[in-house]
Amino acid sequence: MPSDHTLDLFPTRPARRTDPHAPLAERMRPRSFEEMIGQVGLVGEGSALRAMIQGGEIPSLLFWGPPGSGKTTLAWLLASTPDTRMEALSAVIAGVKEIRAAVEGARRTALRTLLFIDEIHRLNRAQQDVLLPHVEAGTVTLIGATTENPSFTVNAPLLSRCRVLTLNPLSSDDIEALLARAASDFDRGLGASRIEPAPESLRAIADFAQGDARKALGLLEAATALHRQKAGATSLLAPETVREAAGQKLLLYDRDREEHYNVISALIKSLRASDPDAGLYYLARMLASGEDPLFVARRLLIFASEDIGNADPQALPLALATHQAVERLGMPEARIPLAQATTYLACAPKSNAAYAALGRAEAAVERTGSAAVPLHLRNAPTALSRELGYGEGYDYPHDQPDAFVARANRPDSVPNEAWYQPTQRGAEKAMADQLAQWRARRDRESKG
Numbered sequence: 001m002p003s004d005h006t007l008d009l010f011p012t013r014p015a016r017r018t019d020p021h022a023p024l025a026e027r028m029r030p031r032s033f034e035e036m037i038g039q040v041g042l043v044g045e046g047s048a049l050r051a052m053i054q055g056g057e058i059p060s061l062l063f064w065g066p067p068g069s070g071k072t073t074l075a076w077l078l079a080s081t082p083d084t085r086m087e088a089l090s091a092v093i094a095g096v097k098e099i100r101a102a103v104e105g106a107r108r109t110a111l112r113t114l115l116f117i118d119e120i121h122r123l124n125r126a127q128q129d130v131l132l133p134h135v136e137a138g139t140v141t142l143i144g145a146t147t148e149n150p151s152f153t154v155n156a157p158l159l160s161r162c163r164v165l166t167l168n169p170l171s172s173d174d175i176e177a178l179l180a181r182a183a184s185d186f187d188r189g190l191g192a193s194r195i196e197p198a199p200e201s202l203r204a205i206a207d208f209a210q211g212d213a214r215k216a217l218g219l220l221e222a223a224t225a226l227h228r229q230k231a232g233a234t235s236l237l238a239p240e241t242v243r244e245a246a247g248q249k250l251l252l253y254d255r256d257r258e259e260h261y262n263v264i265s266a267l268i269k270s271l272r273a274s275d276p277d278a279g280l281y282y283l284a285r286m287l288a289s290g291e292d293p294l295f296v297a298r299r300l301l302i303f304a305s306e307d308i309g310n311a312d313p314q315a316l317p318l319a320l321a322t323h324q325a326v327e328r329l330g331m332p333e334a335r336i337p338l339a340q341a342t343t344y345l346a347c348a349p350k351s352n353a354a355y356a357a358l359g360r361a362e363a364a365v366e367r368t369g370s371a372a373v374p375l376h377l378r379n380a381p382t383a384l385s386r387e388l389g390y391g392e393g394y395d396y397p398h399d400q401p402d403a404f405v406a407r408a409n410r411p412d413s414v415p416n417e418a419w420y421q422p423t424q425r426g427a428e429k430a431m432a433d434q435l436a437q438w439r440a441r442r443d444r445e446s447k448g
Helices: 048-054 071-079 096-107 125-137 156-160 172-184 199-209 213-229 239-246 258-272 276-288 293-311 315-329 335-347 353-368 383-387 428-447
Strands: 061-064 084-090 112-118 141-146 163-166
Touching (some): 061 071, 071 084, 071 112, 071 141, 084 096, 125 141, 125 156, 172 199, 172 213, 199 213, 213 239, 276 335, 293 315, 293 335, 293 353, 293 428, 315 335
Parallel strands (some): 061 141, 061 163, 084 112, 112 141
16 A cells, blocks of 8 residues: 555655656756646646546546647656556557566565556457456556547556546646746756747747647757757757758747737738639648638638628638538538638638728728617517607518619718718629619709
């Protein structure tokens, strides 16, 4: 049984010895729960994992999450609790022989043995069957790490004996905090190099990493090494060096800062200019940088109404259908309807007439205030309202030969201005011609 010292939730000793020549991501692996950045729902105050450790018990667990989210780190932190040892295997190279050897090692010790299997989804059925009785008997406590949904990759009997804990990708802020710590850490990090990453460099690495801490730290280490090689280099690590170290065009993009708004602005203005190729470029750039596809779909939905409007009445339904498709598909398939909508909207006839007309109407409301609604347009649900003349003289359009009523409908104090000015483009051209006739008839009626 674990000793009372198990209640020490945040051990300060290293979970294992770190090779000073190991990659930066390995050297910076958190040594305590307090050092962890991100995954607050798992390791924060009141979390399930923290409560389990506090209770002195570690059940068999499956950590499910994307690469670089902290699965292996959590396993080693659990192994650092008192009276506990770790047997670590990788499912990529381990077979039945290695599993049995690990179980035999657990039998020979009085300590609780955590059998950590990285990429456990790669174990075949036979290997999982060998493992099952030893997990059932408590000979080992299974700690598995997987990037795949365990309900599809782990046998049901083994899955039923494990608790699945889900990890999320680290946020950009979490990644930037992790990079800043590594850059300034003199003991395990890059502090001795005295190279300071520019804020834009940290942001670029975080965007490149897409929530993967290992990927982010690897790029920071590579960029710092490249920075040292450059003759006359300053102490500031520039974004250009980061891009060069990445070995590819590292996209300068962020979800909530200036470049985010620059690129989405470029997409909308390209569509407005009827340039589908430029629109596809900015769409591809955003998606490659990890932009939320639903954000793009919402912007296309606004564009369809604001910039196309009645010139192509099918634009808005198409944009709405695109939003629904993106919501249901998710990435990477969502990029396909987004590309369809982008090209359609770029090639559609443009009109902001309805949007501009609303602005003119809003200005009139600002000038005239709550002008009285004409009596013939008022609702008359009661005898009193009818006695007051509500609804009197209303002409029902469907009773007219051409379903048109020439009578003015605006309050007398509101100027009789033509706010809606349809263009001569697309479907709006026919609307403009019809509206000109109606306005002429209404003008004659008012003058008569």
